[in-house]
Each structure stands twice: as structure tokens, then as C-alpha cells.
Amino acid sequence: MDQGITTVNPRGSTWQRWDPHIHAPGTALNDSYAGADPWAGFLEKIEKSDPPIRVLGITDYCGIDCYVKTVERQKGGRLQGVGLIFPNIEFRLSIETAKGPGINLHLLFSPEAPDHADRIRAFLSGLTFSHQQEKFRCIRPDLIRLGRTFDAALTNEDSAYREGVNQFKVSLDALQNAFNDSAWLRANCLVAVSGGGTDGTSGLQGDGGQWAATRKNIERFAHIIFSANPKQVAFYLGRGAATLEDMEKKWGGRKPCLHGSDAHSADRVGLPDQMRRCWLHGDLTFETLRQAVIEPEGRVHIGEAPPQGALPGNAIRSVHVSDAPWMSPALVPINAGMVAIIGARGSGKTALADFIATGAYGVSERLNANSFLHRAQKFLQTTRAELLWENDERTANEVTSIEHENLWDAAHVQYLSQQFVEQLCSSEGLEYSLVAEIQRVIFDAHPEEDRLNVADFTALLTLRMQAARDARDRYRHTLGRATDSINTEYVRKDGLPQLEKARDETNKTLTTDQANRSQLLPKGQDQRAKQLEDFSTAVEAKRRTLAGVQARVQALASLQTDVSTFRTQTGSEWLVDAQERRADAGLSKDDWKQFEVDFTGDVDSLLRQRLERARAEALRIQGMAPKPPANGAPAVPDPNVPLIANGTDLSTQPLNLLTQERARLQKLAGIDEQNARRYRLLTEKITHANSILPKLNTEIERAKKADEMLRQLRGERTEAYRGIFTAIIEEERELSQLYAPLQERIAAGSRAVKKLSFSVRREVNINAWAEHGEQLLDLRKGSFRRGELLNAAEDLLGNAWRRGSADDAAVAMKAFMDRHAGSLPQQRPENMPRLEWSRSVSEWLYNTDHIQVGYGLRYEDVDIERLSPGTRGIVLLLLYLAIDAHDDRPLIIDQPEENLDPQSVFEELVPVFCEAKKRRQIIIVTHNANLVVNTDVDQVIVARCGAHQPDELPKITYESGGLENPKIREAVCSILEGGERAFQERARRLRVNLTAPAPTVRRPT
16 A cells, blocks of 8 residues: 655655544544544644644554555545654553553554555454454454454444454563564564553552563563653653663663554544644654654654754755756755765765855865865856755855955854864864864853953953963062062171171271371360360261261152153053053043042152252251452451350351361361371261261161061062962962853763863973072082982972962972071082072072963863874864854864774764754764764765766766665665664664665775
């Protein structure tokens, strides 16, 4: 019985509404179809169903009469929108549920063979039911006879038949034996069992578990569960109490749950309970049902509407290549799910991918001179690729335009050409291309409001890390300043004996000079000598005071210059720099004026007043210079008249007057010219000694406090060291937050995705630190011989540097210093001055340039830099398929399995492809059967190439369809490496045969 309807879709598998369990008028039991013509109402309800029902499983008890009548009416012109009708024969098993009725079991038969009705009737005639020591076959005459054995009053054959059907029970063993004995039955029949609690296997629950084994035996025998209960759907997919492993071991694999309207009356036709409609993904063929058994998760959906995959605006419906006479057909339909383009080498697979990408403006920078579009460009001068999208929009592009950047058209697809993939996975591409792609994906994963108004990951990284890096620089500066101050304190401490010696020598010299100066005075003039000494002391004190005031004048004048420089240069430059670095602050010109840096007080007035006061004080201390005599005559003051009265406080007198009075006294003392000169020189020496003694005493007191200052400075150095590590840890925290979207998607991903990890780590070059230290040491002596410094650093510093907190790092360095600081000076090179060496050692010990914050992607705990090109390919595909959830454009990948072993493809990539195709359209060019069969692609496009002709392109043809199409499956087995093996591997766990034996694999020559 050939239904005569073409149901193969070149677009491959699409979601179609099925009603696999519906009773037609005349069904043997519970027939509630009423009216003069119940068939008319039944057929009209199906024809007007919305969404349209495209497949019917006509259900009847113990027979196919209703199915045959339905097909006859379709041949008569009804149900033209229905692409497939198949018989669903319902039985009750001879096992009763806890609630009484026998368990409902259904046999779903393929209608593909012309003689399938006869074969089904022959099979039914072999099923028997024993009653009163007599066997009754599952055929109408025997069922009528069985009905009358229960009620002899049933003279009407239809009534007797219905009673016979009601009483007929089939044993599970009998059905299993029938399947074991019939290859035709195994190839053309699928078994379904009700999962309900009244007439299904759920009714075998309870009673202390005595029916548990029976229930599992029934469900293991069945290919399909009739249930729409969400919990049961999840359970039979291995998502409930039973794991996937349990399903394989105890149930023979996962089971699809189907659901129909189970209509027995016109008002129930096409109206399943709670709008739980049944959707299958595939052609309108019985093979789609077999594929649903193989791939229950991706092929079946129970719900009001089918699953939403790629959005219409991001799914290509077809590609049309114009002015390409060598290509047939010129228009190729494209499935909105996952599409595999296959073919022998040189068959035109990549050409089709290139054309699709061209029409979507996605080719630029993805091809090189080896690509099809470049090699064939002289034949493509007028060729144009046009795409029709699912939202009915169109995009088109000339092939010749790929040589130029389409700056006005953003790429509508993500195209990973073979050349681009090879570049990303190569060692050369790793340094920039692959890392750049990873960073692009991470950047796109951040919400717009978290991108801080920057254009790319590098800018976001710089902005987010700036505060921590600035803090690290500040602490470095503080550390360097503390180190310099410590060295200065060591110099002071070491110089204390010399300072004390200098002080003692100065005092001694001062005493001697004062005594010598007094010897220059004539004898017998003690009073005058004493007076001269007082004036000399006053002059010396006044000169020191004047020197201090003049130094203050100089400092105040310099400070005025500093203020001016700060305003005109330093502050202005800071403002300009701030405006450039913080341009995104959104401040207006007037706003920025408020950031102009100035001093909080009126420093100009302050400095002007203090400078005027200091200059006036200097003039007052200096005093008026002697007036020149009138008419230029030499002044001859009376030497006997004192310029300053006796008893005057000399500290209140100006320097000039004190100097004049001292000169008058020298003359009165009778000091000759030679002694006067000597007196003056001694006075200058005494003055100098008196001026440096206070400085020496200050330095001595400061040097005596060196130990206290060293303790304080070491504390500051430790705090600065701790601060550097605090900044490092802040960098790590910022990086972790920056990569948080990546980590979240890894955590939520599949097993393969979870092999990815993002690591933020301190990259500590401890060897470089130790080598630097060895350069400062004489390794021929002391405790640190060659290599010992590295060991000591690893022992005391390594863990803290790599993984410790800021406190850990500070404590570890203190422990290192406590242990080794005392012995380090023993290894000072003889040719290096001690202070210079000490400064260099301090700078080396506390240097942190060898510690940087590193970050990167790892796969199975191996940095991507160390992965093989093939494994990098896995990382790349995981990135695009699982991590890059932000990008929902069609993804085109040319030969993603290059350099990958088949096991890796099966284990790592197949689950990720299956998950990714639920949200975006994926088009792959591949030679690998695993990527076609075990991902259950929605469409296969088979490319074939004719003979090459001189100076023209060969003829290229494209044939397409779903895996449920036998011709497509044969092409997969013939063309792809491991094609037959992939089908067998998938079928191993299926409980179902394919419609025909797997075709012989023919290797392309």
C-alpha cells in the first residue's frame, strides 16, 4: 500500500507536528465518533488543525482497518497537508497494573514497503491468546469468535469483534520472540508503551517493588514511551533519578517520549491534554521516527510550540549564486540548524561555504591566496552570492568585492575559514590571533554597561588595571625612597666616629686660635683686650645670624620660583594629562576648570611678606655703611671716641657698627699692621669654627639616632613591600572579575567545556632574582656559593611570592633578612665600595620586577601556549561554540576537525556542537563522520565535482537532505572517513535497525 506522497525535504530536518496516537472513526474500542458521516468530521478537524498536523499514527486495537481506511481517503484527495500516515496497533499486555487494566503497548509500523499491510496482517495472525483450552489468533474471525465465547448473546459481528478485542491480551514473551524471529519486523516496527499510571508502566510501581523488574523488562523492550509528563520526559532522557549510565545498562538506552491526542471522538481530534503537542525533527517519513529513537533529545519535543533555535534574522534560508553556470543547482536551500557540507577533496565543499560567507559580508580577512575564491577569481568576475534569510530579508555581495573591506556592511556571519583556523592554531598565530579572539569573546560577554565605554578588551584591561598598577608604582617609589634613606642612615651611623673626631678637633683648634689671637694684644691692656674679645665675639655671632637670614632670603626667593613653576608647568601638565587619561569622565570645559591645581592659601602674599621681612631683617643686622666724607676727603674719626657706649648689649647692634668698633679697638690696642692681619685671619678661623660646630653637633646628635631611624625606615620599607603585594593581589582580583563571564560559562558548560579553565597566576622569575643577586656577591666566599642563593630564595620566599598574601610576602622577606642579612657583607666584592654595594644589595633584595601577574586560558591544566595545534583547534571550537554565547550569527567552519583524532572529535566536540546548534545556525565543511552522524546534523549537503575541463571550472552539483534520507546516509558512508563506523557506533545503543543494512563504504579514488 503505497501512500504516494513525496515527503523528503532538501532542507533536511525541520520541526513538524505529529499525532502518533489518534483513533479514527470505527476504532474497535470506545468509538465515540458520531453523526451520519463521522469520517467527514474527523478529516476536517485534521485538515484545519493549527499548527497543522503533518503526520498521523492511526491507532486501532489489534488491527489496521482504520489505518487502511484513512489512507484510502487520502488517496481520494483528503488530508493533502499530511505527509505521512502510519499504522499504530494497540494491545494490552497480559500483565495488569496495580489499578487493574492491562498495560497498553503499541506497535508502530513503517508504511514504506508496498506490501506492508499484508506483512502486518501476517504478523498479527501469528499472535495468539489462549482461553478455555483454545487459541485465538489476532485476526478478525478469531476475535469475533473470542468475543462470543465471553458473551454468546453477541450475534452482531462488530459487537462480538469489539468484545474479542477487549479480551485479547498479548504476552511480552510472545512479542519478544516474534521480534527475534523476524528481521522484517525488527526493520519495520517500533515498540511503544504507555508510561501512565492507569494503563502504563507507572502502574507497576508500589507493592514493595515486586513489579520493578517486570516494568524494566517492558520498558527495555520498548523503543518509545507514550507520555507527555515532563518528569517522565526528563527521566527517560537520563536527567532524572536514573543517570545516562543507568539508562544504558538497565533500560537499553534513552527513550523518546511521544504524545498524541488519543482521540476517540471528533471533539478530541488534534487536541492533546494541556496543549502538549508532539513535534519531531526530520522529514515526513517513518525514518524520522527511527532517528527520534536514536537521538531522542534533539529529535523530539513535547510542548505547545517547537523549540526556537536561531532567530529568523540570524538564520540563512538559502544561497543563490548567480552567473555560475558550472554550479547546479544555483540555489541551495540551507537548514536553520546545523548543516554539514561533505564531499571528496576538490568537490566544491569550501566553494559553497565561501559563497555563503560572501553573501553575508563575512569573507574579508578570512581567506588567503589558497582559498577557492582567490584561485578561481578569473572565473568569478561577475558572480554574485545572494542570501535569503528566515525573516525574508536578503543580503547580496559581488565575489570581486571581497578584495576590499566592506566597511559599510558588518559581517552577518562568523566565518572560520580553513586558512583562518590554521592561523589561529599555529604557533605563529597563538601569540596574537588566538589570544585576540579569546579576548574578543570575553569582551563581548561583558554587558555594555560594564565595558566602561571602551572599544575592545585591551582598552578595558588597561582601564580596569590602572588603579592597581598605579598603586604598585607608588609603593615602588616609596620602597625606593625608604631604601635610599636606610643607606643614608647607615652612612650617618658609620660616620659618627669621624663626626665626633671632627668636633673634638674643631674645639681644640678653636681654643688654640682664641689663645693665639689673645697673644697678639699688647701686654698690660687686659681691659682693652677683654673689650676687643667681646666685640670680636659679637661680630662673629652677628655674621652667623646674618648668614642664616640671607639663607632664608634665598630659600624664600627659590620657593617663589617653585610656586610659579608649579602653576605654569607641573599643575598645568597634570591637568592636561588628567583630561587625556580620563576623557570618558564626561566633564565639560567649565567642569575641568575646577580641577585647576593651586595652593589652598594665599602663598604669594605669604612669601612676599616673609621675603620682605627677611630682607629688612638682613638690612637691620647689616646696619648702615659708614657715610663717605664730604668732598671725598678721607674720614678721620677720633679713635678715642667709642662708637658704641660701654655697657651696651652688643647683640642689638648692627654688624657694620660692630665691625667698625672692633677696628677702632684694634688700633687703640696698638696692634701693628702685621699682627692686625694675623688677628683678622685668626678671627675668621674662629668665626668659621664657631659656625661649623653647631652643624657638627647636630649631625652627631642625628647620627646617634640612626639606629632608631633605621628601625622606623625598615618598617616603612616593609610596609611599602607589603603594599606592592597588595597591589599585585588587586591586579589578580581585577583580572578575575574581568574574566568572570568566561569562568561562568565554563562552569555552566559541558564536560568538554569544563576542561577549559582560566588562570590568574603570579609569574615569578625567581631565577632572574637570584642571578641578579649573585652578580653582587663574591661567590668564592661566604655562605652563598653558586646556586645556593636560588635554593635559599625558594626555601624562604618562593611560596610567598607565588601564592602568598601581602603579609606572607612581608613576613617571608623579613625571615630571609633575619637569616642572611648578617652574612651578606662577607661576600662584598673587594673592588666595590661598601656604601655603593650596600645600596645595590638593598635595591636588589626588595625589587619586585621579577613578579608579574600572568593570566591565560588552560585546557586540561595545560597552558594554550603548550598545546598541540590539534588541541588548540578543540579550544578554538569550544570558544566559538560554547563560550561565545553573545554571538548568535550563523557560524561557518571549514574543516574544524583538521589535526584532530576521531576520538577527540567524538568525545570533545560532538556534545558541544549538539548544544550550540540549539541557539545558532552552524554550517561546517567536514570530512569527519562523527561531526555529521553523532551530532545528528539537520541537513547534509553533498558536493560532487565533474571532470576538469581546460581553462574552465568543472561542473559542481549539490544534493541535500537530512540523515533520515537513505540516499544522504549512503553518501555519508561513501564519502566520509569512518562514515559506516560512525553509524554503527551510534546504532549500537539504539534497539532499532536502520531501514536497510548500512551501505558498503566506497572510498573515493
